Amino acid sequence: MVEAPGWDARRAREIIAEFSGVEGAMLPILHALQGEFGYVAEDATPVIAEALNLSRAEVHGVISFYHDFRHAPAGRHSLKLCRGEACQSMGSEALAQKFLAGRSLGWHETSADGSLTVDPVYCLGLCSSSPAALLDGEPIARLDLASLDEAVDEALAEAQA
Amino acid sequence: MTRIFISKDIAALAVGANKTAARLEAEAKARGLAVEIVRTGSRGMYFLETLVEVETAGGRIGYGPVAAPDVASLFDAGFLAGGAHPLRIGRTEDHPFMARQNRLTFARCGIIDPTSLADYESLGGWRGLARAIEIGPAATIAEVLKSGLRGRGGAGFPTGIKWKTVADAPADRRYVVCNFDEGDSGTFADRMIVEGDPYALIEGMTICALAIGASKGYVYCRSEYPHAGKTFSEALGLARSAGYLGSNIKGSGLSFDIELRMGAGAYVCGEETSLLESLEGRRGIVRAKPPLPAHKGLFARPTVVNNVLSLVAIPTILEHGADFYASFGMGRSRGTMPLQIAGNVRFGGLFETAFGLTLGEIVEDIGGGTATGRPVRAVQCGGPLGAYFPPALFDTPFDYEAFAARDGLIGHGGLVVFDDTVEMAQMARFAMEFCAIESCGKCTPCRIGSTRGVEVVDKIMAGDRVSENLALLEDLCQTMKFGSLCALGGFAPYPVLSAMRHFPEDFSPRALAAE
Numbered sequence: 005m006v007e008a009p010g011w012d013a014r015r016a017r018e019i020i021a022e023f024s025g026v027e028g029a030m031l032p033i034l035h036a037l038q039g040e041f042g043y044v045a046e047d048a049t050p051v052i053a054e055a056l057n058l059s060r061a062e063v064h065g066v067i068s069f070y071h072d073f074r075h076a077p078a079g080r081h082s083l084k085l086c087r088g089e090a091c092q093s094m095g096s097e098a099l100a101q102k103f104l105a106g107r108s109l110g111w112h113e114t115s116a117d118g119s120l121t122v123d124p125v126y127c128l129g130l131c132s133s134s135p136a137a138l139l140d141g142e143p144i145a146r147l148d149l150a151s152l153d154e155a156v157d158e159a160l161a162e163a164q165a
Numbered sequence: 166m167t168r169i170f171i172s173k174d175i176a177a178l179a180v181g182a183n184k185t186a187a188r189l190e191a192e193a194k195a196r197g198l199a200v201e202i203v204r205t206g207s208r209g210m211y212f213l214e215t216l217v218e219v220e221t222a223g224g225r226i227g228y229g230p231v232a233a234p235d236v237a238s239l240f241d242a243g244f245l246a247g248g249a250h251p252l253r254i255g256r257t258e259d260h261p262f263m264a265r266q267n268r269l270t271f272a273r274c275g276i277i278d279p280t281s282l283a284d285y286e287s288l289g290g291w292r293g294l295a296r297a298i299e300i301g302p303a304a305t306i307a308e309v310l311k312s313g314l315r316g317r318g319g320a321g322f323p324t325g326i327k328w329k330t331v332a333d334a335p336a337d338r339r340y341v342v343c344n345f346d347e348g349d350s351g352t353f354a355d356r357m358i359v360e361g362d363p364y365a366l367i368e369g370m371t372i373c374a375l376a377i378g379a380s381k382g383y384v385y386c387r388s389e390y391p392h393a394g395k396t397f398s399e400a401l402g403l404a405r406s407a408g409y410l411g412s413n414i415k416g417s418g419l420s421f422d423i424e425l426r427m428g429a430g431a432y433v434c435g436e437e438t439s440l441l442e443s444l445e446g447r448r449g450i451v452r453a454k455p456p457l458p459a460h461k462g463l464f465a466r467p468t469v470v471n472n473v474l475s476l477v478a479i480p481t482i483l484e485h486g487a488d489f490y491a492s493f494g495m496g497r498s499r500g501t502m503p504l505q506i507a508g509n510v511r512f513g514g515l516f517e518t519a520f521g522l523t524l525g526e527i528v529e530d531i532g533g534g535t536a537t538g539r540p541v542r543a544v545q546c547g548g549p550l551g552a553y554f555p556p557a558l559f560d561t562p563f564d565y566e567a568f569a570a571r572d573g574l575i576g577h578g579g580l581v582v583f584d585d586t587v588e589m590a591q592m593a594r595f596a597m598e599f600c601a602i603e604s605c606g607k608c609t610p611c612r613i614g615s616t617r618g619v620e621v622v623d624k625i626m627a628g629d630r631v632s633e634n635l636a637l638l639e640d641l642c643q644t645m646k647f648g649s650l651c652a653l654g655g656f657a658p659y660p661v662l663s664a665m666r667h668f669p670e671d672f673s674p675r676a677l678a679a680e
């Protein structure tokens with residue numbers, strides 16, 4: 005079997021084993037795997053199933069239920085743009101459309117060079133400072149197209165340097 | 166050494182608080198001035214972030230919003246001694262936005278270093294727990310009952326009754342679970358208090374554990390809040406080392422510990438039974454009730470599930486007594502509610518106040534109208550499942566029953582303001598779209614109905630058989646309201662129906678006129 009990119013089955017098994025004895029270990033395991041590899045590979049399903057004494061179908065069902073878990077690696081940088089109502093009241097929908105069009109991307113897509121993935125989120129708790137986003141996990145707010153583009157370009161440039 | 170306070174709340178970080186803090190430090194050094202920069206939570210005046218406060222003999226003097234380039238001019242103005250500057254707001258407590266509040270739950274937030282145990286203790290921390298230990302479980306529950314506290318997560322269920330039910334349920338183990346999923350758009354009070362005063366949540370949960378006889382607690386934090394998660398987990402570690410968690414807490418004989426768990430981006434996991442499924446490691450599918458979580462909750466044990474705000478209100482109630490807490494508010498809505506004024510609003514932020522202010526007072530007087538300066542057209546109250554209120558209903562007092570009487574809900578206390586450029590059919594469409602994205606899939610009216618709803622609104626907006634489709638949409642909403650197991654499918658019709666009722670002109674006026 006060909007391993008998925010960046011995936012290390014041995015390391016994955018180690019991580020899963022660390023959670024033996026934890027009550028309701030499923031989500032902590034999935035977060036740990038995604039934290040290590042950036043996604044949860046299909047190969048993990050049988051290992052988790054065995055560790056937690058569940059069927060593969062059950063494990064697959066959990067992974068696909070939650071919006072956070074990825075089946076494939078994301079881009080090197082992540083932008084989560086808020087689409088909640090408070091951000092909409094400050095023009096986030098138009099902002100998102102312009103930003104995405106400018107980068108030839110759609111929601112949930114990764115740029116061709118693998119540098120950026122853009123996902124929608126529904127509120128970041130920054131609703132008094134809308135529109136807001138998380139860029140590589142860090143908050144940015146009171147955005148317009150210029151400040152969003154600038155922040156994203158800065159993040160992309162840092163990686164090159 | 167002059168002490169300077171700058172928030173590290175994410176809403177401050179999001180507008181450059183770290184840059185402002187770094188510039189302050191560098192500038193002080195260059196000028197040979199001794200300063201200590203203390204990073205706090207937020208005061209909740211997000212329109213003033215980055216707020217910089219200086220400790221003076223006359224109290225903390227605030228300046229804001231301070232961007233990094235403003236820093237040099239602050240020093241030139243002698244701000245370390247409270248000097249005059251265009252950004253100076255005076256004593257922070259005297260600012261009109263602060264002076265009008267009743268800060269009970271948020272009394273320490275924005276003032277202390279969030280994870281400093283010394284700060285927490287010096288401003289009344291652990292006194293509620295000490296009293297609970299002194300009076301014992303039964304009297305603690307009686308106090309919570311008497312305070313009139315109702316769950317702040319949305320449903321408004323009396324907290325004392327929930328605790329008593331769990332305490333009375335025979336079991337080998339009981340759990341206290343804190344619902345920190347805060348999924349409602351337009352809300353951030355849970356986040357702000359956990360980032361700004363995390364020990365208050367630990368204390369509230371410990372009091373609950375003592376009252377119901379639990380030895381283990383979970384905090385379920387949404388994954389969209391990584392910073393709050395980090396702060397809370399740091400606080401857990403420090404509290405544990407200091408003996409406020411673990412076995413025989415401060416010699417009381419009480420043993421209790423808390424574990425933080427992160428969600429994974431599912432709105433429905435804020436619903437308590439879905440949350441419990443998720444904690445147990447399954448898909449967040451809503452459970453049918455009964456059994457109630459209070460009887461059969463986490464791992465089938467009696468479980469208190471409470472919102473963050475319900476739990477952080479507890480130490481105040483125990484410390485100052487039920488009567489003190491209940492002396493705030495109106496009717497059956499007792500105590501204070503941290504309002505979250507959000508969206509297109511001039512003075513957006515957290516405003517903790519007794520129940521009873523009218524919606525108009527909140528939006529116009531406190532919020533200062535829209536940020537864009539255009540007229541207010543609609544306010545969505547209570548999150549994505551809450552109704553849209555037009556200015557004609559601005560006389561509605563902020564109270565559970567008064568909002569319900571007008572087909573609305575106060576939910577978790579979020580208020581999202583829109584100006585007159587909002588397209589209400591678009592907002593109705595979004596409510597349906599959101600429901601479709603987040604539905605757990607258990608009931609047909611919610612899972613399928615919401616997708617149909619999006620299609621029907623699209624037809625209306627396109628001018629396709631408008632009156633027929635409006636009737637269909639109304640019908641669909643009724644089906645969802647009455648045929649859904651939980652409030653996701655059951656309440657998603659509220660924003661839709663309120664938009665149709667109060668803003669009929671937005672549902673394709675031209676096409677209607679042509680018919």
Ligand SMILES: Cc1cc2nc3c(=O)[nH]c(=O)nc-3n(C[C@H](O)[C@H](O)[C@H](O)COP(=O)(O)O)c2cc1C
Pocket residue numbers: 315316317318319320321322324344345346347348349432433434435436437438470471472473475476651652653
């Ligand atoms: C779809 C849905 C989402 C919910 N989201 C939350 C939430 O994010 N936070 C919360 O405290 N309660 C939420 N609730 C309410 C909970 O089910 C529950 O009533 C609450 O956690 C009980 O705590 P309380 O009594 O302290 O309010 C939600 C309910 C539904 C139906």
Ligand code: SF4
Pocket residue numbers: 433451603604605606607608609611612649650651652653654655
């Ligand atoms: S109403 Fe929707 S979210 Fe709630 S249980 Fe039914 S399908 Fe799930």
Ligand code: FES
Pocket residue numbers: 086087088089090091092126127128129130131134136350351352
């Ligand atoms: S709605 Fe965008 S941050 Fe809350």
